Amino acid sequence: RSSKLAYVIPTSGSTGVPKLVAISHLSSTTFIAEWFQTVSHSAVPVTLVSSSFSFDMSVPLIFTPILYGGSAVVPPDIADISRLFELIVSMKVSHIIATPTVLSAMPVSSSFHVQSLILGGEALSYEALARTRPFIRNCEIITNGYGPAETTICSTAYVVSNIESHQTGPIPIGTPLRTHSVYVLDGGMKPVPVGFPGELFIGGRCLAREY
Secondary structure, three states, X not given: XXXXXXXXXXXXXXXOOOEEEEEXXXXXXXXXXXXXXXXXXXXXXXXXXXXXXXXXXXXXXXXXXXXXXXXXXXXOOOOOHHHHHHHHHHXXXXXEEEOHHHHHHOOOOOOOOEEEEEXXXXXXXXXXXXXXXXXXXXXXXXXXXXXXXXXXXXXXXXEOOOOOOOOOOEOOOXXXXXXXXXXXXXXXXXXXOOOOOOEEEEEEOOOOOEO
C-alpha cells in the first residue's frame, strides 16, 4: 500500500532537537517521479550516490535508476573527492545531487558532461558557482533545490539559467514542485505581500507521515 512506511530518517527539523521523520512509499515515489521529469532529459539515468545513506539526498540517487532502468554508482568512500570526480568521468554519470561544499571541493580545472546537477542541503550563492565555473560549465541543467526532510527531500527548485553572469548574492530557492504547495505566512497565518518576511509553510502529497 502506498501509505505504508518507506523509510525513516533523522532530522533536526525546526527545533534543533534530533528526531526521526517517517516517509511513506507514496511520498517518496511521487517525489522521485516529479524530480526526474523536472530536471532530466535522459530516459536512462546514471546517478552518483555522493551522500551518506543517512542523508535523504541519497534516496533519489539510489531509487531513480531502479525506477527508470538506469544505474547507481556507489563510491567506496564519499569523502574522497578526487575519486568521486574520476567516477563521474569513467562511469559517464548523468545525474548528480550534491551540497555546495562537495561541489567547491571538486577540481576546478576539470570539466565534464552531466545532464543534471542539483545542489542542496546548504545555502547556494552565485559567488560559489563562479568559483567552480570551469567544473560545471558542461552541465546541461543546474538546479538549486530546497526542502526539509519532513517534505520528502526537496520542495522547491530554481534552475540557474546563466552561470556566466556576474550576479552576486544568494541564489533563490525557486518555485514549488508540482507535488508541493508553498506559502509565506505571517504570525496570524495570513499570506504576506511579495518582498515581506514571513514563515515558510509547505504542504502537498509529499509530507511526512509523522515524527
